[in-house]
Amino acid sequence: METSHVSALQLKHAxxxxxxxxxxxxxxxxxxxxxxxxxxxxxxKEEIARH
Structure with a gap:
């Protein structure tokens, strides 16, 4: 799992x-x-859920 990618997505979401x-x-x-x-x-959010 690419945690930095998920972190970036969470920042974008926020x-x-x-x-x-x-x-x-x-x-x-x-x-x-x-x-x-x-x-x-x-x-x-859906992309985060897929990771």
């Missing part, structure tokens, strides 16, 4: 989580952006 949180705390969140970020986050 970064996307933070972006989603920042966008949702704005007065007028961009729902399209939020949905795109959530899809990216899910793909990363």
């Amino acid at each position: 970064g996307i989580e933070r972006q989603i949180h920042e966008e949702m705390s704005r007065p007028m969140p961009d729902e399209v952006l939020v949905q795109a970020l959530k899809k990216r986050k899910l793909r990363i």
Whole structure:
């Protein structure tokens, strides 16, 4: 198992989580952006699960 790769994915996942949180705390969140970020986050989560 490539632990550095998994660590990098976990960092990326956390970064996307933070972006989603920042966008949702704005007065007028961009729902399209939020949905795109959530899809990216899910793909990363699935890739982490495969390792």
